[in-house]
Amino acid sequence: MTFDFTAKRILVTGGTRGIGRAAVEAFLDAGARVAVNGRTEASTLKALATLSTEAVPAPGDVAKAGDCRKIVAAAIAELGGLDVLVNCAGIANGGPMEEVTEEDWDQALDINLKGTFFCTQAALPHLRASKGNVVNLASDAGLIGEVGLAVYCASKGGVVNLTRALALELAPGIRVNCVCPGYVDTDMVRRDVIDASDDPATTEAALANSAPLRRIAEPQEIASAILYLASDHARFMTGSALQIDGGTTAGHPRTSP
Ligand SMILES: NC(=O)c1ccc[n+]([C@@H]2O[C@H](COP(=O)([O-])OP(=O)(O)OC[C@H]3O[C@@H](n4cnc5c(N)ncnc54)[C@H](O)[C@@H]3O)[C@@H](O)[C@H]2O)c1
Incomplete structure (x- = not known):
């Protein structure tokens, strides 16, 4: 499947490395202009140094609602509008339940869940204007439990159901979907x-x-799914949680030898 995002304006949070970076590169290859968010100005500019000039900076910490507004404002100032928001910034802080601190909880929920909500809220008028869409990064850990990852699972389960709730609230103008990668x-x-x-x-x-x-998985395999959901190929999809997990969430693994 080929994607054409010519003249489309995209914002990718957590776009400096990993899955977000792969999505940024794929959108650029497909003709888009892309605002790249990293937590700091330094990390954002470092990533931009190795990307095409169609990539522009939108630094800020998605854990803070005020920064979410600044990130979106920077993207709009550079791109002149917004067609797609990819909420990719995230962390996975794990460990046995007894050892989880309040700080661990706040950090994971603030970045993974609160950031997704407030970046989307800030982008809303621009997405309404463009009839755009949102792609959130959930996880297989948002669909099933995983030992030692209770806080991460809670945050990503939140992202899955936030996606569904916003898909209903923002329909029919704006589509909202999420991807659920495995490792x-x-x-x-x-x-x-x-x-x-x-x-x-x-x-x-x-x-x-x-x-x-x-x-x-390779990050590019997740980027392909992100571009698919963001594209017109997925124009009848909203509220979906698309698994790209090698079958992890399909059911119980084979138990016989
Ligand atoms: N790698 C996996 O196996 C996997 C699986 C399922 C889901 N995910 C999700 O995919 C997303 C990307 O993960 P990744 O594997 O590329 O991780 P990564 O650690 O390689 O990259 C994370 C990105 O998020 C950014 N980030 C972190 N905290 C931030 C903050 N407060 N403000 C702004 N940016 C911030 C980082 O700078 C980086 O660009 C995450 O939401 C993650 O939970 C990853």
Whole structure:
């Protein structure tokens, strides 16, 4: 499937690396102009240095509602309007329930859930004007539980149902969908889980084997789904939670040898 986003104006939060970066590159390749958000001006400008000149900066911390408004305002100032908002900024802070602090809880919920809401709220008048759409980054962990990831699961479950609620509230003018990836080869998984473990090879194999398709996804595979939902190919989709997880959420894995 080919995508044509010529003259479309896109904002990707958390667009400096990982899945967000792959989405930024894919939108640029498809002819869009893209505002790239990173948490700081430095991280945003560093990412922009290696992207096409059609990428413009929109730095800010999505955990703060005031910054969400600044991020959207910067994107509008550069692009002149907005056709697609991709809420991709996120963190995965895990650990046994007993060890979770109030700060851990606030950080995950503020970035993953509150940021998604307030960036969308700030973008609303511009998306209404363009009859645009929103793509949120949820997770397979927003559809099923995962041991040691209770706070992340809560935040991503929130993103899935926020997507549905906003899809209803904003229809028929604005579509709102989310993607639910399984494990993806980004810093969140490679650096923070695999390489941080005592035995990276075994950890990587365990993550890969947890999916029926027996591997970890590449960020570009998630970007393709984001572009699909953002495109006219998906014009009859709203409120959807699209799984790109190698079958992880399809049901129980094979139990016989
Ligand atoms: N990697 C996975 O396996 C996986 C699976 C399912 C869902 N996701 C989701 O996909 C999204 C992207 O994850 P990734 O794997 O690319 O992670 P990553 O760590 O590689 O990138 C995260 C991005 O979010 C940005 N970010 C973090 N906190 C921010 C803040 N407060 N304000 C603005 N930007 C902030 C980072 O700067 C970075 O650009 C996240 O929402 C994540 O939860 C990832």
